[in-house]
Amino acid sequence: MAGITGVDGLASGIQTTQIVDAMISAQRNATTVQESRKALLEARLEAVRGFNTRMLGAQLELSNLRSGAAFNTNTATSSNSGVLSATANSSAVAGSYNLNVTKMASAHQLAAAGQASRSANLGSGTITLQMGNGAPVELSVSSDSSSLDAIARQISDAGLGVTAYVVQQDGADPYRLVLQSQQTGLSSAITISADGDLAGLFSGMETLSAADDAQIQMGSGSLIFSSSTNQFTNVIPGVTINAASTGSSTLTVGRDVSGAAEAITSFMESMNQAIDYLRANTEVDLEGGQSGILLSETDLRRGLDSVIRQIFTAVPGLPTSMNNVTSIGIGIDRTTGQLTVDQGVLSAKLTSDPNGVAKLFNNSGVSSDPGIEFASMGAATKATQPFTVDITQAARRAETTGANLSNDPIVIDASNRAFGLSVNGRSYAMNLAEGTYSSAQLVAHLQAVLDGELGPQDKVNVGVNGDGQVQLSTQRFGSAATLRVDASSANGVFGFSTGLTAGANVVGTINGQAATGSGQILTGTSGDAEGLALIVRSTTPVSNATLSVNVGLGTRLGSRFSALTDSQSGAITAKENSLTSSISNIQEQVRRVDERLELRREGLLRQFRTMETLIGQFQSQQSFLEGSIAAWNNLARSVGSNRRN
Template structure:
């Protein structure tokens, strides 16, 4: 609070400086409140770090808790005639594929016209498609140019697309009609022009017949309307690029499972490192982790240790150590690559049962971890309660700070009032003293005469 600059003029005392010193002394009452606030905020931040580490570990556990993650497959294709994609429904096996014909669209062009903007007159065009469907496009005289007819057909969006080509002849502009999709069912089987000045007709020499894709899979003949073939092989999509031969091998993607297991271990070890930093004590530096001795964190550590050591019933593997994943003295996990590779190569079903749960609906190890972390991190969980209590304490300290600051301001205002009165009183006394001195001096002069 600002001081009155004239304070002390009447008395000649440095009352402004004294008032500032008193205010500084009074405001020392705020220092422990601020320090305590900073301590609580630092703990809230520390809990935030712990929550992020727990969430990352939960995300890794959730992947292993999903039984479908163990059903992932990979597709290896030899040959350049097609590309493939496979999902978890694909069946492990080998397939010989021979593509003898690619699917294509039907197209045909009209005879040429000299001017693509010339109005041909009102009329219509009737189409019939290979699937038996038919539609008609009508044009008014003002929209009957070759360009207008093209736009009307495309605007109908009924399975036929139109474009205009210039063949460079004396009557260069041709209307090209194409089926929107490949295959015989999408082909244009009939086109009838009505009106339009009788100037439009089809040029049979430009006709390109529609075709279905034809291929064999392990000797079984397959026909497809498009070059994207679904259902020929369970869980596999074939995208035909050319005719030719190819061999497709579908196998379990053990690398994806291995990556999920390694991510689980890495996330747990990162969590342990975070816990160590938050709860450790450095004797040489004399510094302690922000959450050292915190009861909530001790509870989290105990729960994690118990989870890592629990056994799973009903699965081929019982504990993490059976997989070659061992708990180290420092609390981290270490992977025996050879043991894990053996489990991935020869006992993938048992591995899935251990992490995601066995076929009898028993709870898997990763499922158990995921559920425990959900309880810790969820609404009303241990971490929310801990941070909620700290946030309430911060709010309480803020109110205490405001009350203390208001009391200090009242105290300084009282000091200022008292100093002002003191300044005035001393000024009056100085004035009276000066007056009396003058009177005595005058009286002394009179007596000397």
Template sequence: MAGISSPGIGSNLDINSIITKLMQAEASAPSLALTRKEASYQAKLSAFGNLSSALGAFQTALSSLNTQSTFQSVNATPSDASIFTATATAKATAGSYNVNITQLAQAQTIASAGQASTTATIGGGSTTTLTFQFGTVTGGKLQNGQYVNDPTATPPDPAFTQDPNKTSGTVTIDSTNNSLQGIRDAINKANLGVTATIVSDGSATPHHLVIKSNETGATSNMKISVAGSETALSDLLAYDPAGTQNMTQSAAGQSAVLTVNGIAVTSQSNIINGAIEGVTLTAAKVGSSSLSIARNTSAVQSSVTAFVKAYNDVNSTIKKLTAYNEDRTLSGPLIGDSSVRNIEAQLRKMMSSPLTGSSGSLTTLSQAGISIDQKGVMSLDATKLSTAMSKNMDDVTALFSSIGKTTDSLVSYVSSTSATSPGTNEVVVSQLATQGKLIGSLVIGGSTAINAGNKDMTVTVNGVTSSVSLVEGTYTPAQLAAQLQSAINGISAFSSKGIAVSATIDASGKLSLTSNTFGSTSKVSLSGNAASVLVGASPAATDGVDVAGTIGGIAAGGSGQFLTGAAGSTAAGLKLQITGGATGSRGTVNFSQGYAFHLTNLLDEFVNSKDGMISGRTKSLQDGITNVSKEREKLDARLTEIEARYRKQFTALDVMISKLNSTSSYLTQQLEQISNLSQS
């Protein structure tokens, strides 16, 4: 059992207090030095954090100037926005356009005969298939909601032509859903591009099944085929504009009709693309309005203003962190720091040096109205910038952003990487990209019957395989191609991956299936019962190939229609799209990098790079703080040893004084006894 110690009992000295004061004296100077050192490190670390934040904000401001879309932004302004609104992309050509809308697009709506109940069963419940197809109705005339013959029309008889670009689909009706409500819900659940509702008119048989196409346009008219033995369902729902019409049309599917500068335009929807290149019109009502297309210079002005402010914030932060106040004899935490001086010097040098290899006529920031005074403060002359933009926006774009210009209209610049060097490179195409194709080996006759025995097939497109079924019926060659294309493109296994085909009948009468993509992964194959009817026993399959060629005389990588400069070359990472033309020399591509690009890369080295100036100094300061912690641990250990020594020494002193006190007491007692004896 450890002994119980109470320092000072023997000597009556306050030993604990004495040792505490001695230890405070021992720890005061070295502890204070370590605290000051740690505080200095922390202050510098916080200062570098502030500088890094300012540089990061500067880099963010540069991002919009390093993007071509900022300079390509276009404003589209109609004189009467109640007639139509408009948006524009960089492809739009500045100018004024006259737009006259004479007809709005609308969706087709058809309705069934009235029913007494929405829940009563219709028919006996045997399985019946409803097939929805979409297309155009031509000829004849519309009378009381029905298409009928019209001797004055061309053609006199109404005809329905399926749109191959719209997918067909089926709905199964059986004993579980053969009521008006059940049919409505089954159609909506099938997600076929139509919406079914029940509308009641208040008559003795008030309930009508109303089906409306989800899309507008003349090619969105419906044809509903009913397959099965349930005549009650067929009598209610069968609808063929060119044949039996057991439903009544209340609104025909029609396209928007308009003129642009006197040129007639038709659009399937009220959102009109392509009538004016790069412009999307959204029609709201019939009427005329002018449209003004102009470059959005305010977006560039705003981005350049943000660039100037962000740079001045960096300059202000550096001055604050490196300042010295003579009156208060205070200095900033980074005064004299070589890394900060280096960052400041590199930024100023880059912005004061002219660009090399620029594809535009502007090579200095001052030409766009940006200047830096002797104190490092940047300013913008908005008038000078506006003048530069009005003269040639492409030159202003090249001054700030990475930009590629090609001399061939069918060769377009797509993107670049940090490895791409500025300069002009020749583009040579040795092989154009092609699409995978399948051409039948038989000539399709004037009429082809598709039935249960030959409607099913297995289709593989671009490596994806799925089962596909055609709608039963009798088809002309063009109708058969439209039905096949619609059936394949309506399969989610294909559409979810952006895969589609186009089906046509070539000049020899053979069916041709072509993948929608280019390159070596583009392939088409067909097998199953329907194959013999559609493409015969030995169709010719041709796989797609990738584009091939050189950029700057060095073989480039090809993928689909995209040609990319080889690693290690001056065109490394330069991506071009070849959309057509011939093999051989295809002109040149000039690539240049503007100030925003170079500054962004420089700031990456400062802020984001592991070996950058700020990250290097930050690591050094953090290491210093760690070392202070280690030194503090050593100091604590040494102080513990010193305190133990003091306690040992004072304990010995206490024991000695205690013994002296005992001896003194003993002698005093003896002398008192001698004195008492002498007196007696």
């Protein structure tokens, strides 16, 4: 409704707007109190959100601890970085390894005979080009596009992994066509020939650089590893080695405790941020008479205290010497309430017992059977009692058995060096190095070649069974693991079956209820065992094994954090919702009062307008009467004067 204006003192001279505003302001004093309360609640809501942000930050740091990654970090240190460097993943096998880089990988490089011109056409013909053990590819060259430059472009543009270019040397016939493999290793060796007018160009190619694999010898024995590049992933499990030059180096692989120490310290520091924030907002200033904005929020203090108490609660099932964070240097400052970390004690514990420290924060298990291990547990897993585990079928790899290799020596040459196989549905073609081998050397060489060529998910182990027969088996377990050897020339030596073989998943029950097997992982699907995952390494059936689960601080603290920060049911969320609702209610109350007062103001102004109108009318009548009386008086005086005359 539009406001009523323009009535001040039109007839009465009274400042009606000021009078009405004063009346309305007096009636609005009650809403001023409400607005002050609303400002207080908004400040409190902002403080609650600040506390929530800090608790969520601590919860994020806790999740880094719960993931276990911080406790599974390894390092690899080379004594001679000029020879090799290395990185180690979480599965790296710790130890000290004496390694000798005996060869560096090189790319094949060939040069054709010199020509007098690089632009003159040489005639027509067909070039046959083969990379390693791949299929030969024919390139047809026309007589009008057969110069050295044109042939180089045609080879380079064929997408065969070969770069061709023309160089100029000194002397007669200075122009030479050079072919270079784009990849290093024996598998990228170039074989080239031509017919027609070009036959002479490609006959008697000069080798500028031979294709070769890099090789690393471990120790002083016969264990040699090959790679088509200067990077090795097959020498030490979980370690990637980058060769830089030939020579010897000692590679030390071990646990990196700095990552775990940093993760633990970061969690404690983030907790201290939350502790300091809540203390600052709940303190009472006795001198100034002021209190923290969150002083009355006892639910928040109780929630934070619950988290802190859980941090210092012993983890059931762990050794008493290592079942509490105080044993790894974590304490509390009784004056400030802050958590403290003794870095010396923490580092020493991580060095001497890294698994023990990890079990403090992460879930773990103790099995009565060494072939059954705890892997993980789900949110629905109830770890109140030991679980009973029965295995009726152990997981198996995909395997194939070949011939007995007892007939030494074994010669590998161009006629029998090609070896191909399919692993987990992916095909690989490779070449063995030509040479004379004992059976043990050939098995070791095949392992090295497979390690260098197969992808990380397709690794295959080479071994010899009790009958002297060579065997291949996938590192992967389960029905998804498949293996098939191609009918390649090298298989004439090894004699593997060319049929497809597959592995098998583990089969068993947990607490008498069927569980789901995937490779070696057995996962409970119902009851207390729902979400419980076990690693079954046993190669034979197992009956009545028991497994006790120890719930680490990570999971226990997770529930305490959720009680505070959960977006649906957390105490902080409930407080935020309550404050938001109270603020909205006050806003609505003030809005309604303002609406009523505005109506009251307009009503008063309307009444004053009516009054001014009436006063105006009265003033008009007064003027009329005053005029009439004056006229009458004048008339009377005039009549009286006439009579006297």
